[in-house]
Amino acid sequence: MRVYLTLVRRELGMAFNSLTGYVVVAAVLFILGFTLVDLVETLRSGPSDAPVTELFFRTYYFWYAVLLTAPVMTMRSFAAERTSGTYEALMTTPVGDWQVVLSKFTGALLFFLISWMPLALMLFVLRHVANEPLLFVPGIIASTMLGVALVGSLFMAIGCFASALTRSQIVAAMVTFLIGMALWVASYRPLTGLLGSGAQARFFEHISMIRHVTDYSRGQVEVTHLVFYTSAVCFFLFLTHRVIESRRWK
């Protein structure tokens, strides 16, 4: 546990000791700023039928931000250490492979959460300005943040896996982007109305991240979604662990 915490701290340190960390936070803030402008416009144009958190996800800015920043947040985790050689120094200390994988993931997730923290702040500011308490129930804001965290953890797990695969940060970022994009496109399918109501439709309905966050933004914390994200994160972390471990039998 002590080693794990030391490693998590190092991961965060790495993110904030370099410019990349701040650039990513700035990019998220920039996109959040756009969303804020849109939300203010929507609220001004008349009464809304949905909580403001749902309106936030309807803008899709969230997805652009996640798809573009997640690869940058995670590309370095393993790839950079491999290139610089510090990976060898790390793996020859008595730390376990799982400790390394979990600390990289936790570090990335914490960084993700820190960069999305301003969203909660933004929602509270809007609440104060709009003066319509019904649109901003704190419980709904909390469940929205939970949704953001779950999507983030999935993307961070994908990113760790991609970064463990290669020495090249660019390749790692591209792999993360591709897997993320594929998941997002799959998420979009049920919304097109082209799938009918068969098994295929139910499958895509189940894995649709867009559906998931919409539920959370309405304050519905579905257990099935939690199970989906937990199992997907475990799956990608398991793959990461296998990749890390593979050096033992290569």
Add this chain to the structure above:
Amino acid sequence: MIEVLDLTKRYAGHSAVNGISFTVGRGEVVGFLGPNGAGKSTTMRILACYQPATSGTARVAGFDVFREPDEVRRRIGYMPENNPLHLDMRVRDYLKFRARLKGMGWNRSRERVEKVIQQCGLKDVQGRIIGQLSKGYRQRVGLADALVHEPDLIILDEPTIGLDPHQIRSVRALIKELGRTTTILLSTHLLNEVEMTCTRVLILERGRIVAADATANLERLLSLDGQVLTEIDAPVGELRELFRDVPEVERMDSSPLDGSWQRVSLKPRNGADLRPLVYDMAREQGWPLRELTRSRHSLEEIFVHLTRNRRDDEPHN
């Protein structure tokens, strides 16, 4: 401390290490000497439990590197090739971070970091960012890291590579100092480094150990045919006559230098050391002498010699 038996590491297509066996006792400072690609780093990586071997066994402090890697890692301090460090960290923070990774508690790690900072002469730079340090200081940070958990064995892969002569001297002095209390295995492709720091040497070439001996005996290996070179102010004819009567001298060559000085090279029989003989002769005859050396081989020549011998030993098919 280290027992390696028939260790082999094959990569797709070629073998980097080819059935090597050796042991290193507690308190020894052993040098791996060999050209690039001889298998030094691969062997060290296997000992540090970073890579598995294809076959063979390796034990460190009695623990198998493949079956009990955590026990082994706890007992070794390993500095990989090119000494990778987190360049964005400060020296003290980095050493504390590493100490904690190696399983030390708060107080103990602080104590040990303090100690190695003293030991490695890092006091003046402990608050600086590693990326801003000179290569010599970075190397000291790497050494301090290898030492911080008081390991039984220190493995250093090319500890002086890329340093300037002044830095090399100070790093070697540090290694020598450490060697008094700890077992050290280091690799290098520099002959004089082994001579200056190690008690024993293992010469590797193409994944095999071609020679293993105490450093003191390296001298013998270095002057295999023991040719003696001398610059002497004497008539060539008399010299030739004198040496003809000495049974230890197989052949003599000479070339004239400035004035009446001669450059003479003598080839001994059976590897005898001809230097005292030449000196005595010059003194008896009253000939001025301004140089008297036994020629030494370069590492390349030793390799050629050793590998040629080995090929001759191999049975012909």
